[in-house]
Amino acid sequence: MQRIISIKDGVTRMPSWRMAEPVNFELCDGEHIAIIGPNGGGKSMFTDIITGSHPIIGNGIEYDFSPSDKTLVSDNIKYIAFKDSYGDKDGTYYLQQRWNQHDISEDTPTAGDLLEEAFLLTGDDTAERRELQNHLYSVFHIEHTLDKYIILLSSGELRKFQLIKTLLSKPRVLIMDNPFIGLDAETRDQLQHLLTTVANDSKLQIILILSRPKDIPPFITHVVEVRNMKVGKKITTEEYRSAMTSSDLQPQFNREKEERILNLTYNDNTTEGNEVIGMTDICIRYGKRTIIDHFTWNVMKGEHWAVSGRNGAGKSTLLSLVCADNPQAYACNISLFGRKRGTGESIWDIKRRIGYVSPEMHRAYNRDIPAIMVVASGLKDSVGLYTQPNETERHTCRKWMDVFGIEKLADRTFLKLSSGEQRLVLLARAFVKNPELLILDEPFHGLDEPNRLMVTEIIEAFCKHSGKTLIMVSHYPEELPPCIDHKLTLTRTD
Incomplete structure (x- = not known):
């Protein structure tokens, strides 16, 4: 079976980026993985290792992105981080900026401008890709936001924007941190349906970083638990659900x-x-x-x-x-x-x-x-x-x-x-x-x-x-x- 990402006894070069023990992980063709674990357990650190943001000692990580003809890891693995649900990481943003339209420059792009730019940068302008673009706009019901300044989008609208922008690039591996946060119930259902369709019908492997086991969609095949800065063994979703106990959900309150x-x-x-x-x-x-x-x-x-x-x-x-x-x-x-x-x-x-x-x-x-x-x-x-x-x-x-x-x-x-x-x-x-x-x-x-x-x-x-x-x-x-x-x-x- 094709190993798209393979890490064996991985230890990061920088001590401050290291997990509590060496990392072993494989993502194989046809697998869709949920990374589950408590807050502060190491999920984001592990993800940075997968994407190559935290290089590891020795031979590093082995990647096989075929049949993709893209050579760069950054072109084949796209990661939507938690912070992206609130928009691009712009250091000039301040709390009241969204409500102070007089502070917004006329040069500020609209959501439609940025999505069109992403479309043209990530592939040829073909009828097939235009069909994908229009399909994504329709599924997420964002037509009414295309003329809005990006700074004026709500947090939920920004989440939709980031997902569409990423899906337009057709990556080999798509990693999403808590993809359902900020979305209303109808849009969560739409996103789950879309991801299920994409997972079944294309050469795209999906990794979801989730805070709650109940958010694991049906198309996820395997689960990796990250806890106490340790990466657990990859197991099937059925094995994970069987191993869960009610004590995993008890509040820390008395x-x-x-x-x-x-x-x-x-x-x-x-x-x-x-x-x-x-x-x-x-x-x-x-x-x-x-x-x-x-x-x-x-x-x-x-x-x-x-x-x-x-x-x-x-x-x-x-x-x-x-x-x-x-x-x-x-x-x-x-x-x-x-x-x-x-x-x-x-x-x-x-x-x-x-x-x-x-x-x-x-x-x-x-x-x-x-x-x-x-x-x-x-x-x-x-x-x-x-x-x-x-x-x-x-x-x-x-x-x-x-x-x-x-x-x-x-x-x-x-x-x-x-x-x-x-x-x-x-x-x-x-x-x-x-x-x-x-x-x-x-x-x-x-x-x-x-x-x-x-x-x-x-x-x-x-x-x-x-x-x-x-x-x-x-x-x-x-x-x-x-x-x-x-x-x-x-x-x-x-």
Whole structure:
């Protein structure tokens, strides 16, 4: 059987890139593999070895990409990393940029421009390839986004964009890190169907890096578990499912932790009256595109809202109005915490009362500072930290990091953490100041099942007895904590 990728007793040249033991791995023709493991277990490090990003000692890795006529590893193996779900890694991106259209240069490309450029760079302009291009556009329902600036795409739309851009190049091996995150239920089903079709009908081997066993699609033939920086033996999907036990899915939570959360949480609400958010007849437009149309919404103190809707329906835009990140809020009839916007309050008056995490924040957080400083930045409402926390603030940060099970990561720098560990750090950042209003936009991105269950318990404990107000966005109804008592579903206006 053809061995497309073969690694035997692989040890990386750089000690800082090494796994806990030598790596042995084979990807054979006809196999489609899921790499499974806990957050921080070594999945991303292992993937970097497979792609050649972390060279190994000796003969290196043996590749056989036939029948592909491409010679470079980079042309035959395409890797969509977790961070790509929020767009290209652009160091100039800042948190509010998506909402500040006046800051977007006229030279900024549209999604359609970039996809057409990718199409022309990755092959000849043939009728067959145009048919593939149009098929991908249709399957992902992205025709309505082709004229949008790339910077204005939602996180789910960006995920679709990255997948299409990669599939247009027709690689021999496609590696995707958590491909279903950020996608609504219909698009997840469409993607799974598309990958199944591609896996069965073409010379493309697929490797999925997954945080949850339940996300393994039916077309996956084998599973490799990576845990404690060790690469396990490749086994069939059936063998893996048979070996799973219910203990693999237990949350890392107990009554003692709930007591710690309650001790860190107190009701310091100074809202005038009971209304936290008041919106009347809101309209948000960018050029000729209407995102939110004649929308009215009231959120009262102590309510716990779940916000849902398809990709591009305006969920993140709505939250940007609440978090004081969108300048169009000044032209709208909006009241926050009992005060009408535009009556002399600063954005910092608003932000100090809100704990917030979102895909946009994860994308914008490119500061490689110690994790405890990232958590401490939540006390200052900044992306990055420009003043040193005092001892009391450090103590509070460590307590919240302990609640999220990441106190041991306090001194490690943010960009050296796995994507799941980064998300836990950003969640601790959202809770650290005991906010009146907690806004969690897709909070579980990249988390393994035990950590998802743990975070759900933390949200529930935080909201249950404190009179806190919660707004949570998720494409997975089963992720919602029991405290949810109100639901809002947005629909696309186009």
